Amino acid sequence: MTVRGLCWAAMYRYDVIDKTLVNERVAQFRDQTRRFLAGELSDDEFKHLRLRNGLYLQRHAPMLRVAIPYGLLSSAQLRRLGAIARRYDRGYGHFTTRQNIQFNWPKLEEVPDILAELAEVEMHAIQTSGNCIRNTTSDHLAGVTPNELDDPRPWCEIIRQWSTFHPEFNYLPRKFKIAVTGAPQDRAASLVHDVGVHLVRGPDGELGFEILAGGGLGRTPIIGKVVREFLPRQHLLSYLEAVLRVYNLEGRRDNLTKARIKILVKSLGIEEFRRRVEAEWEAIRDRGLALHDADIVRMQSFFTPPPYRALADADPATGASAAFRAWYRYNTAQHKVPGYRIVYVSLKKPGVAPGDATDAQLELIADLADRYSFGEARVTHTQNLLLADVEQEKTPELWRLLDAAGLATPNINTLTDMICCPGLDFCSLANAGSIDVARLINERFDDYDYLYDLGELEVKMSGCMNACGHHHVGHIGILGVDKGGEEWYQITIGGAAGADASLGAVIGPSVPKSDVAETIARLLAVYVEQRQPEERFLDTVRRLGVKPFKERVYAASAAA
């Protein structure tokens, strides 16, 4: 099948093995769904099967989570996602913090057809939920950011293949998430993943990996710890297999809330955990999982740079309108190739649920990817999209097209670029709404001069302890709690998800929904008064501690 766009995008292409596997998965899931609908499988039996295929039964309808491996999308794939949103859903999809897209309104009996449509464009929903190895995520700027050590994407694909239908690790104690990064700035939140893989240089300058384990959010947030400082690159899979085997055999299965690898690492201590992993690894390292140079070269060949033109750097913002200049400053970033620019497509327009995109927007972005960015788009873990390879001189026309479609809100990395889970509106786990709070915050903070003055600010919001919205690692974190049937919110400050990851501290008692925006306003007032030059909100919190912020928030009556 020839699909427009695929011929350009620098991404992995399925061969006969990949195609066989996804097609057989569709057939398998179609049969499982048929058996369930025919009454041959109980609710509980089907649950264990559908969850390994990203299908949840939610508040209103099933929710299907589709993997976007390490965030890469071809224009053909984007177009297909748009078509699926229109045909099988209510005309939109929701991008998550782990480079997935969720459809909130499919019909159970149509899910096999959706999977078949995805398989045609080399996509799937394999292991996007359930107690197995989830979608491997990565830096959304992989391959285009100036200071990258090496491109993490070939390694992500190697991990994707190894982890897909891994026969030994499909019934783990709990879910298992891996993130890979190749740049010093950690844009994949790898320190709060079950395993973080960092490309590093070894003692002789050769490329390899630093391996971390035991990070995670949820009920017990923990920053990952280093298991091995340097792993030669050919051993990546054998080392991961050793980590997973120790976890599969030793992780707790008696209590769901203590079953993640972080609890195992914590209870054994990192030294003992490392000893067990290393012992297991010694036994398997030189068996079939060792990667040969030819395997690595072949995988890297999929991610070679697109045919860039020889261009000089330009400054399209000079003399342009204030609106364009703001967008260019906040929604674009430096590219490693002269004359090119990385362009964020903001999915954080006020009044729209953060991370949502309509069918028409998905199709438009596909067209723009073809016209301006070699037929490729990416998903960020902050729930935006980006076009990675845009000629600087084309940014004004791209901006006009994005702006007309509501995709140019100039707020990337500012207060209103909030991470937000679907919350009580959709999710059956949630205690409280998230989308609603995002709306209230957007209404309160609608003055862009003020937003820009506040600078870089990460607000992250989850509707429950499961922390899908990463609230623990928000500069400001908002957690929905249920208080006697009412929606209240616990606020934390000082969290961060990058290379300097930290967990936020709770400022005090939770506040009602109507006070969330006012609480944030008070926190920001303290920051504006106390900040030193060039200091971000996060830095001020780290310097001053929680006390002055807490005092301001709870000083007067909490009622605004």
Add this chain to the structure above:
Amino acid sequence: MPRRLLRDGRVVADDWGYVGEPAAQRGRIVGFDEWLADKSAWDGSAASLGIVLKPAHKVELLAPDLARFELVAAEFTGPAEGRGYSQGRLLRERFGFRGELRARGYVRYDQIFLLARCGFTSFELADGELESAATAFGTFTAEYQPTNDLGLTHPLTRRA
């Protein structure tokens, strides 16, 4: 009615008996703790032996005696239990077990493909699932990982 199971792709009557069941033609399957408590109880017995491995049992503890057993039955205590998959691979790949590796307990059609890739050769299934169960081995016809069934050559290497 004698227990039936899927072995090497065929539905057969079980010729093994667990402790507490009537003696069976092929041999007797003992409990792991029972074995550890008094290995000498079986000294001098010519009977073939099998052993039940529960999820928390360490395969390493069985390894020194493995030659004594013609069958190992890993128990799956519920739909979320997954330690048996690792136990199976360790038995086959690390400790060279060549006998019958059996999955018992909560074992359903949809697990068979994965279990087989971890070295399992027999499956105690509900009667209703037995007749069509052999089709499970054909669920997937390709794979991404080297396990014992592939001679441990990495599929990536075979594709390069």
